[in-house]
Amino acid sequence: MFCKNCGKEIDDNASVCIHCGVATGKTQPATNEINVMAIVGFVLSFFTAIIGLICSIIGYKNSKDPRYNGNGRSLAIAGIIISCVATALYFIIIIAVISGAACFASSVGTYY
Ligand SMILES: [Zn+2]
Secondary structure, eight states: OBOTTTOOBOOTTOSBOTTTOOBOSOOOOOOOOOOHHHHHHHHHHHHOHHHHHHHHHHHHHHHTSTTTTTTTHHHHHHHHHHHHHHHHHHHHHHHHHHHHHHHHHHHHHHHO
């Protein structure tokens, strides 16, 4: 690209012109840090939904930070969805087990 001030050619990623020292208006490129919390939240969402959900939410918030440059955002969203589905499944299984046990108990009762 070319400097807006002096018109000389400068590096595309330069934030300051090397010829005249005027800022190019281009912000420093965001660093690409790995969003560990999003990965942890995603993995944990399969095992411990509540902790996975908390980590995924933190990971999602972290992904908005310029340091992460959006890294792990989709992973964090996936972690949040999986955590919610897993929590719903736990409740369904618990209700099924309780109602199944109650049904079994009542059927046993009628045989005796
Ligand atoms: Zn310049």
